[in-house]
Amino acid sequence: MTRDEIYDRVKTVLIEALSVDDEEVTPDAVIRDDLGAESIDFLDIQFRLEKEFGIKIPKGEMMPEDLAAAGEFVRDGKLTQAGIDELKKRMPHADFKDLHAGSDLEEMSKLFTVDAIVNYVERKLQEAR
Amino acid sequence: MRWIWIDRFESFESGKSAVAIKAVTAAEEHLHDLYPGFPVFPHSLIVEGMAQTAGILVGEAKGFREKVILAKIGKADFHRLVRPGEILRYHAAAGTINDAGASITGRVTSGEAEVADISLMFSHIDQNMAGIAFPEHNFVFTDQFMELLANFRKDVDVRL
Numbered sequence: 363m364t365r366d367e368i369y370d371r372v373k374t375v376l377i378e379a380l381s382v383d384d385e386e387v388t389p390d391a392v393i394r395d396d397l398g399a400e401s402i403d404f405l406d407i408q409f410r411l412e413k414e415f416g417i418k419i420p421k422g423e424m425m426p427e428d429l430a431a432a433g434e435f436v437r438d439g440k441l442t443q444a445g446i447d448e449l450k451k452r453m454p455h456a457d458f459k460d461l462h463a464g465s466d467l468e469e470m471s472k473l474f475t476v477d478a479i480v481n482y483v484e485r486k487l488q489e490a491r
Numbered sequence: 492m493r494w495i496w497i498d499r500f501e502s503f504e505s506g507k508s509a510v511a512i513k514a515v516t517a518a519e520e521h522l523h524d525l526y527p528g529f530p531v532f533p534h535s536l537i538v539e540g541m542a543q544t545a546g547i548l549v550g551e552a553k554g555f556r557e558k559v560i561l562a563k564i565g566k567a568d569f570h571r572l573v574r575p576g577e578i579l580r581y582h583a584a585a586g587t588i589n590d591a592g593a594s595i596t597g598r599v600t601s602g603e604a605e606v607a608d609i610s611l612m613f614s615h616i617d618q619n620m621a622g623i624a625f626p627e628h629n630f631v632f633t634d635q636f637m638e639l640l641a642n643f644r645k646d647v648d649v650r651l
Contacts, residue, residue, distance in 0.1 A: 379565070402562040406612050409587040409594045421591065
């Protein structure tokens with residue numbers, strides 16, 4: 363499957379899961395901030411991606427959930443350098459241009475873009491081959 | 492108050508599918524509220540009936556250990572109105588059920604007629620990402636709900 367085909371199918375998944383318009387789904391659109399996803403929507407997107415691509419998405423693999431639980435990664439609500447390093451390790455599919463040590467933990471959601479999902483799915487499909 | 496919007500299960504396959512029925516009767520007050528002189532069964536209660544059918548399907552799959560909460564109505568398309576005397580069938584089919592929650596595809600029929608297509612997402616709230624704590628006892632699956640499944644499984648012959 364080509365990257366363009368993956369992109370088109372991810373786009374359809376997002377349109378159906380989030381009831382957004384075709385033109386709202388762009389490669390750098392942030393799933394939470396730009397497409398309005400709430401917490402249950404992430405589970406919905408996960409289920410739909412699993413079905414669409416025949417892949418299994420383990421908890422926290424596409425988007426880490428438990429980062430704040432470890433003190434070294436987050437201090438006073440802000441990501442530490444260790445936190446950034448850990449995120450880069452866990453999310454090789456994400457673009458870190460807007461996130462650095464000192465960013466609010468809340469801003470972590472900016473990593474989860476349409477492109478990040480496409481990258482993630484692309485890697486999963488390669489691994490499955 | 493009994494907040495039960497299905498009358499009984501007609502079939503139940505653990506973790507896969509369930510069919511429940513609801514007999515709609517003019518004795519129910521709420522049928523007369525929407526259009527005076529033209530009783531209809533409210534669509535909101537059709538969604539609730541599907542949520543109860545699907546919620547029990549999801550809960551049973553994990554031995555009723557999880558608190559199963561309706562978290563999202565992905566789709567609710569209605570094709571016709573439902574009048575007194577009709578018998579609704581809620582057909583719930585499990586998409587995915589995992590530790591975090593479940594997705595269900597539902598169809599509602601009345602005889603041969605298609606009434607609605609309803610897709611739902613459920614959350615197992617103790618596993619929610621926000622880490623919020625909820626009461627320990629399972630407040631979702633009360634005795635009222637458990638009776639429905641118990642009666643289906645007893646398959647009681649009530650001839651006198």
